[in-house]
Amino acid sequence: MERVVLNVSMGPHIHGGTRTSDIMTGYLVALAPAAIWGCCFYRLAGLRSLLLAAGSAVVFEWIARAIMKRPATIGDGSALVSGLLLGMMFPANAPWWLILIGTAIMVIVAKQFFGGIGYYPFNPVLLGYLIPAVSWPLHVNPHYTLANFQSQAVHLEPLAVLKSYGPQAVDAFNRMDLLMGRQMGGVGTGPILLLLLGGLYLMLRGYISWIVSISFLAGIFVFQGLFYAADPAKFADPVFHLISGTTVFGAIFLATDYTVCPVNKIARVIYGLGAALMTLLIRNLGNYADGTVFAVLIMNMFHPLIDRIKKPVYGLDSSIPAALNSGK
Amino acid sequence: MAKRILGFLKPNIELQPWDGEVSTLDPPDRVILSISQPGQMPFKPVVEIGESVKTGEFIAMSPSRTGIHSSITGKVSAIGPGYNREGREVLCVTIDRESDDDFAAPHPVQNLVAASRDELIEAFAELGFASPWKPRSLESQLSEEEKLPITTVVIKAVDEEPPLAVQRRFLTEFAEDFSESVAAIRKLAQDARVVVVVPEEFASRARTLLKDVEIFPVTNDILDCNNTLLLLKITRKFYPFHTDPRADGIIILSAEDVAFAARCLHKGKPRTNKLITVSAPDLPKPVTVRVRLGTPVRFVLDSLNIQLKSNDRVVFGGLLTGIAQPDIETPITRTTNGVIIIPKEKVIPFSDAPCINCGRCVQICPVNIQVNLVGRFSEFGLFETAVKNGSGSCVECGLCAYVCPSRRPLMQYMQFANSEFEKIMNQVSQEGV
Numbered sequence: 079m080e081r082v083v084l085n086v087s088m089g090p091h092i093h094g095g096t097r098t099s100d101i102m103t104g105y106l107v108a109l110a111p112a113a114i115w116g117c118c119f120y121r122l123a124g125l126r127s128l129l130l131a132a133g134s135a136v137v138f139e140w141i142a143r144a145i146m147k148r149p150a151t152i153g154d155g156s157a158l159v160s161g162l163l164l165g166m167m168f169p170a171n172a173p174w175w176l177i178l179i180g181t182a183i184m185v186i187v188a189k190q191f192f193g194g195i196g197y198y199p200f201n202p203v204l205l206g207y208l209i210p211a212v213s214w215p216l217h218v219n220p221h222y223t224l225a226n227f228q229s230q231a232v233h234l235e236p237l238a239v240l241k242s243y244g245p246q247a248v249d250a251f252n253r254m255d256l257l258m259g260r261q262m263g264g265v266g267t268g269p270i271l272l273l274l275l276g277g278l279y280l281m282l283r284g285y286i287s288w289i290v291s292i293s294f295l296a297g298i299f300v301f302q303g304l305f306y307a308a309d310p311a312k313f314a315d316p317v318f319h320l321i322s323g324t325t326v327f328g329a330i331f332l333a334t335d336y337t338v339c340p341v342n343k344i345a346r347v348i349y350g351l352g353a354a355l356m357t358l359l360i361r362n363l364g365n366y367a368d369g370t371v372f373a374v375l376i377m378n379m380f381h382p383l384i385d386r387i388k389k390p391v392y393g394l395d396s397s398i399p400a401a402l403n404s405g406k
Numbered sequence: 407m408a409k410r411i412l413g414f415l416k417p418n419i420e421l422q423p424w425d426g427e428v429s430t431l432d433p434p435d436r437v438i439l440s441i442s443q444p445g446q447m448p449f450k451p452v453v454e455i456g457e458s459v460k461t462g463e464f465i466a467m468s469p470s471r472t473g474i475h476s477s478i479t480g481k482v483s484a485i486g487p488g489y490n491r492e493g494r495e496v497l498c499v500t501i502d503r504e505s506d507d508d509f510a511a512p513h514p515v516q517n518l519v520a521a522s523r524d525e526l527i528e529a530f531a532e533l534g535f536a537s538p539w540k541p542r543s544l545e546s547q548l549s550e551e552e553k554l555p556i557t558t559v560v561i562k563a564v565d566e567e568p569p570l571a572v573q574r575r576f577l578t579e580f581a582e583d584f585s586e587s588v589a590a591i592r593k594l595a596q597d598a599r600v601v602v603v604v605p606e607e608f609a610s611r612a613r614t615l616l617k618d619v620e621i622f623p624v625t626n627d628i629l630d631c632n633n634t635l636l637l638l639k640i641t642r643k644f645y646p647f648h649t650d651p652r653a654d655g656i657i658i659l660s661a662e663d664v665a666f667a668a669r670c671l672h673k674g675k676p677r678t679n680k681l682i683t684v685s686a687p688d689l690p691k692p693v694t695v696r697v698r699l700g701t702p703v704r705f706v707l708d709s710l711n712i713q714l715k716s717n718d719r720v721v722f723g724g725l726l727t728g729i730a731q732p733d734i735e736t737p738i739t740r741t742t743n744g745v746i747i748i749p750k751e752k753v754i755p756f757s758d759a760p761c762i763n764c765g766r767c768v769q770i771c772p773v774n775i776q777v778n779l780v781g782r783f784s785e786f787g788l789f790e791t792a793v794k795n796g797s798g799s800c801v802e803c804g805l806c807a808y809v810c811p812s813r814r815p816l817m818q819y820m821q822f823a824n825s826e827f828e829k830i831m832n833q834v835s836q837e838g839v
């Protein structure tokens with residue numbers, strides 16, 4: 079019999095089937111309805127933002143890996159997803175240089191400086207949005223960038239209205255309008271129903287942690303319920319907070335970034351609730367109209383700490399320390 | 407395979423109930439019988455190169471008079487080092503077949519249950535069943551470990567992973583032999599607890615068949631059949647890798663060894679067979695066949711008309727923790743329950759891709775190891791930190807790597823940390839002396 083060369087490697091010899099790139103493809107599918115809606119609603123301006131952000135993110139990732147002489151990672155799709163997410167957060171008419179600076183910061187500084195996917199301490203999308211947003215607040219303000227934008231929609235950003243004119247003013251918003259995306263904001267953060275649909279898909283496929291998303295949304299509802307109960311004249315009602323601004327977008331696509339979110343179940347609940355509480359504190363008591371981005375970023379910082387809340391490992395307390403002590 | 411509803415990961419890699427005859431393969435042209443185990447005293451060969459041996463004749467003997475027998479009739483062609491399936495060097499006797507079976511003179515023991523205790527043990531030993539009990543006459547020669555009293559005997563009539571379907575067969579196909587052996591063991595074990603682990607669908611059958619022993623039914627879930635987790639459920643004590651259940655008097659026997667003991671005693675012929683499950687893309691479904699001990703896997707594949715191509719993978723054991731073999735001459739041993747051929751296209755490459763922290767491994771780990779973290783500790787050489795965080799509790803089920811989207815070799819990271827840590831500890835204690 080002629081000699082056959084066998085392939086030798088370790089077990090397991092079967093695999094559950096989900097790969098990193100599958101998860102990223104899942105994200106793209108889930109984001110698609112809201113992104114398409116954004117392109118229809120904001121026309122060419124929306125399309126331009128999304129393409130510019132997604133494309134430049136991929137290019138920057140490729141360049142960064144090439145400079146570092148590391149294997150290219152654009153194949154796992156994470157740069158494309160981050161780029162798309164960032165594009166959906168900026169308002170449609172955001173200047174091109176702002177978008178490019180955002181994606182450069184996101185990919186090069188916040189992601190590849192730390193070693194890429196799996197290693198970064200903060201969600202790069204958040205940093206890619208926040209740093210330009212804090213530096214050029216005017217250009218990420220939809221009221222400014224979209225000032226001469228013609229559409230049939232209400233030309234107001236609900237959370238900004240709430241901040242400036244108080245809870246009575248937001249009664250002008252039709253709840254149904256808000257759900258359907260007729261609110262001002264990022265290219266893809268408006269259509270709450272479509273985002274929820276995408277989120278449902280991701281949860282059913284197990285591509286995001288439903289615990290994080292649900293506890294975030296539940297946290298917003300419950301904590302704002304407490305604020306509202308305390309003083310309805312000062313604080314808006316919880317449902318309004320749920321369906322306006324980046325609440326749903328943040329709960330489903332930002333807070334769930336695996337790398338910076340805890341892995342244990344109870345820790346994930348705490349993480350979600352914490353992010354919700356932070357968001358509300360910023361919205362109700364702070365200076366910024368929409369605090370989701372800051373809140374998630376702060377919780378990112380705490381995730382290794384929260385993740386220490388976990389179930390005890392079998393046999394760890396009795397047997398291993400004994401082995402450790404005997405050797406010392 | 408893994409359920410992915412709402413992100414609840416539940417392993418339902420199940421053992422398939424198996425229907426089909428056990429067919430017997432022809433005797434192979436050559437057998438390779440290992441007569442030593444790493445870390446154990448080697449058996450002494452009692453044959454020389456060029457000597458003719460009959461089927462069932464002694465080729466090696468241990469100090470406690472357990473024998474190893476030729477499984478074919480032929481000529482000894484080599485005695486020397488070979489490799490076991492873990493890739494460790496062992497002493498092997500190679501026998502080339504020359505004629506049809508010519509059996510060595512049988513010494514049958516008719517009535518197992520009526521035989522005296524020492525008779526039974528000696529007969530067992532002579533026929534190659536290394537029973538944990540030793541005859542009194544040998545007492546002075548026994549090692550410390552062998553003198554420890556036996557408190558619990560666990561007999562496993564379940565298979566550990568798909569697609570294996572070997573051990574569970576002994577409750578149906580070979581039920582008589584099995585029940586008789588269990589009765590004999592019940593007698594040998596005296597006051598010790600005897601627990602027979604059976605698939606739950608056979609529980610009532612086992613209860614009528616086996617007397618005076620505990621029946622422990624388990625589901626088809628592979629975690630139910632994992633050795634360490636089973637022991638935890640049976641003894642309420644956790645025995646991870648660095649602990650030895652034998653030190654507490656617990657021994658684990660496979661149903662096959664047990665059933666063959668009775669069968670061999672009746673016929674007075676030593677054991678020369680092993681049941682294995684073979685799964686290959688050429689076969690419509692896995693088959694279970696009986697082969698001679700020491701049969702090279704090449705012969706098994708040829709007999710079943712299985713064609714190997716370059717870069718296919720030949721795995722000894724189950725799909726999750728089986729070991730891929732570099733050589734198609736590797737022999738089937740008493741602990742080889744299956745041979746799986748994985749075609750080149752289906753080989754799953756591992757990668758050194760970073761962990762994306764998705765948490766799937768943590769949620770699936772049956773002993774709550776924070777696999778994502780501990781895997782990274784091990785990857786970056788922090789072995790002590792890895793062990794402090796529980797890598798030593800790993801029960802080697804392989805589920806973490808099964809679910810990992812980055813395809814990290816997580817189980818191996820655990821094993822690596824444990825073995826490296828042991829080395830460091832040994833060094834420390836040596837320097838300390």
Ligand code: SF4
Pocket residue numbers: 767770771772773774775777799800801802803804805806807816817820
């Ligand atoms: S670390 Fe992996 S192989 Fe070990 S027990 Fe946990 S899931 Fe199983």
Ligand code: SF4
Pocket residue numbers: 760761762763764765766767768777778781806809810811812813814816
């Ligand atoms: S399953 Fe893999 S990628 Fe996910 S947390 Fe575990 S090691 Fe990391």
